[in-house]
Amino acid sequence: MSMAKKLQRLKKHIVREEPSALKPEPPKGIRFWDVWESAGAELFEFEGEYCITRETNYAIGQAHGLYTFEDAQKTIGQWASFNGHHPLSAKGFQSSDLFFFDIETTGLSGTGSVIFLLGTARIHENQVTVKQYFLPSPGNETALYAKFLQETDYSTLVTYNGKSFDWPQVKSRHTFVRDKVPALPAFGHFDLYHASRRLFKHTMESVKLVNVEKEHLGLERVDDVPGHLAPIIYFDFVERGDPEGVLQVMKHNERDILSLITLYTHISRLVLDESALSDDQTALEVGKWFEASGNSVAAKEAFEKSTESRQEEVALDAAFRLALQFKREQSFEAAVPLFNRVREAEGARSIEAAIELAKVYEHKWKNIPQALRETEWALEQKLEKEAVKRALEQRLHRLEKKLSK
Numbered sequence: 001m002s003m004a005k006k007l008q009r010l011k012k013h014i015v016r017e018e019p020s021a022l023k024p025e026p027p028k029g030i031r032f033w034d035v036w037e038s039a040g041a042e043l044f045e046f047e048g049e050y051c052i053t054r055e056t057n058y059a060i061g062q063a064h065g066l067y068t069f070e071d072a073q074k075t076i077g078q079w080a081s082f083n084g085h086h087p088l089s090a091k092g093f094q095s096s097d098l099f100f101f102d103i104e105t106t107g108l109s110g111t112g113s114v115i116f117l118l119g120t121a122r123i124h125e126n127q128v129t130v131k132q133y134f135l136p137s138p139g140n141e142t143a144l145y146a147k148f149l150q151e152t153d154y155s156t157l158v159t160y161n162g163k164s165f166d167w168p169q170v171k172s173r174h175t176f177v178r179d180k181v182p183a184l185p186a187f188g189h190f191d192l193y194h195a196s197r198r199l200f201k202h203t204m205e206s207v208k209l210v211n212v213e214k215e216h217l218g219l220e221r222v223d224d225v226p227g228h229l230a231p232i233i234y235f236d237f238v239e240r241g242d243p244e245g246v247l248q249v250m251k252h253n254e255r256d257i258l259s260l261i262t263l264y265t266h267i268s269r270l271v272l273d274e275s276a277l278s279d280d281q282t283a284l285e286v287g288k289w290f291e292a293s294g295n296s297v298a299a300k301e302a303f304e305k306s307t308e309s310r311q312e313e314v315a316l317d318a319a320f321r322l323a324l325q326f327k328r329e330q331s332f333e334a335a336v337p338l339f340n341r342v343r344e345a346e347g348a349r350s351i352e353a354a355i356e357l358a359k360v361y362e363h364k365w366k367n368i369p370q371a372l373r374e375t376e377w378a379l380e381q382k383l384e385k386e387a388v389k390r391a392l393e394q395r396l397h398r399l400e401k402k403l404s405k
Contacts, residue, residue, distance in 0.1 A: 030136065031241030039247050041134075047180065049143035052134040056254065057127045065217040065262040069128045072265040076123070078272050084295040088190050088268060090156075095123040098190075099154035100260040103166050104253055106231045114138050115173050116234050117250065118148050121257040128261065130254050134246070137238055142177045149182040158260050160209050161193035192260060195267050198289055202281050209259060217262050225252045274302075280309040284318055291321060300325050307338075316342050320349045323356065332360055343374075351388070354378040358395060362402075372399040 030036070030043075030050075041054045060070045067075075076098065079090040090098065100121040107113035116135040121128055133148045135141060159166050167189070174184055196207045204215060213219035225233065225248045233245035269276040270286055277283045287302025303325065306318030323338035339360075342353035354374045361371035375396045383389045 032243055035243050035247075039243070044143060044147045046143040046146045049140040050136065051140055051144040051147055052136055053147060054132045054134070054250065056130045058130070058258075060123075060126050060128065062128075064258045065213065065219040067262055067265045069123060069261060072261050073123055075265045075268045075272070079268065082272060084290075084298055085293050086271060086290070086295060086298075087293055088192075088195060088264070088271065090268075093156060096125075097155045098123065098158050098264075099152060099156070100158045100257050100264070101154075101162060101166065102159065102253055102256045102260070103169060104227075104230045104234070104249060105169060106234060113169065113172075114141075115144075115169055117230075117253055118144070118170075119250075119253045119257050120152055120154075121261060123261065128258075130257060132250055132253065134250065141173060142180045145174060145177050146181045149184070154185070154187055156188035156190060158190045158192065158264055160196075160256070160260060160263075161191065163189055163191045163194075190264065192263050192267065196263070199267065199270065199282055199285050202285070203279075209256060209263075212263065213259050217259065217266060219259060219262070221255065224255065225249050227252065274305065280306065280311050280314045284309070284314050287318065288321070291325075296325055296328075312345070313347065316345055316347050316349060320353060323353070327356065327360070332364055336360060343377075351378050351381050351383070355392070358399075362395075362399065368399055368402050372396070372403060375399060 036052060039054065040056065041052050044051050044053055058064075058069060060073065061068050063069075073095045076090045076093065076095040079093075082089055082091055102119050103115050104117035104119075105113050105115050114135070118133040119130065120132075121130045131151060133144055135144045157167070171184060174181070193207065193209075196212050200207055200212060200216060204211060210221060210224075213221070225245075230249045230252070233249050237243060237246045270282065271289070274283065277286065283302065284306045287299050287306055290296075290299035290302055300322060303318045303322035307315050307322060309315040309318065319338045320342045323335040323342070326332070326335035326338070336357065339353045339357045343350045343357060354377055358371045358374040358378070361367040361374065375392055379389070379392050379396065383392070
């Protein structure tokens with residue numbers, strides 16, 4: 001498909017502001033400026049450097065995958081009634097406080113890697129605004145970061161592996177221009193890559209964003225530029241100046257950012273609304289997430305429901321975790337039946353359950369014979385870790401010594 005036809009298809013999605021009375025003339029180094037302009041691009045000049053920006057607006061009712069942007073807006077608002085801590089909690093935020101953020105670079109890491117495209121999306125009352133900041137050549141980073149930092153008054157970033165990749169890259173490149181542009185502000189960070197790994201790894205070999213889109217968000221990309229080709233396309237642009245390929249990379253970046261909105265909505269719903277859970281294992285993973293984040297009340301509620309799962313492995317794992325919650329609360333009468341259930345099933349966590357029972361019987365209920373029986377049973381099982389075997393043997397010796405007194 002020709003570039004003209006591609007742009008024609010995109011026109012209905014592009015909402016442009018009325019042109020200002022005085023537009024800066026493009027620098028002499030910019031070729032094909034008419035193509036850039038027809039794609040909605042504008043020029044930003046700063047201290048003898050320049051970058052290219054583009055803004056695209058979407059109606060709040062437009063869908064991207066399973067959800068509309070209005071669904072995202074409502075879901076972010078639902079966090080207000082959530083009790084306790086969660087790593088993705090937007091409690092206290094407006095939807096416009098979240099900046100969905102993605103970058104494109106010339107390489108994976110290192111000081112030689114240059115960010116040539118910064119993209120953000122923000123949910124406003126009636127629309128979603130995507131802003132992109134493009135580096136026309138490596139010598140214009142001051143203008144790129146000046147413009148980006150002027151317009152990105154974020155309080156929380158939402159990324160996909162941004163804690164490990166995107167933001168360290170931004171910090172690294174910012175050091176080269178920090179004397180000329182504003183400082184990077186402090187902010188919160190919701191990293192959806194780690195959330196996806198936690199919730200979806202049991203059903204997916206790879207949680208790359210494009211795979212999560214297809215499996216969980218009702219999205220499948222057509223005619224998309226693969227991310228690994230972006231550096232090649234950028235270097236071709238620097239050499240020849242033709243933006244056709246770069247505009248496709250910008251569309252790829254835009255799709256990534258919009259998918260972050262959909263993914264944040266989807267994961268938030270899994271956490272906030274148990275009816276949104278698609279399978280028992282995911283329900284258990286949500287409970288484990290509450291547990292890991294220290295929200296014991298929500299964890300207990302989730303585990304109690306998961307103990308009723310028809311999937312035995314899920315039910316037993318939930319029973320063991322629920323028993324540990326009760327044990328931490330000194331509710332041994334509630335914990336012991338659950339530990340017994342897991343031990344008697346002789347599944348993956350039965351040895352751990354026997355050890356926990358032995359601890360309760362020895363230290364809390366002073367039932368040395370029963371503690372001894374649980375320890376002996378555990379030692380009769382196949383123990384893969386030598387450290388566990390040694391600890392059980394020491395416990396056995398101590399219990400036998402107590403019993404002989």
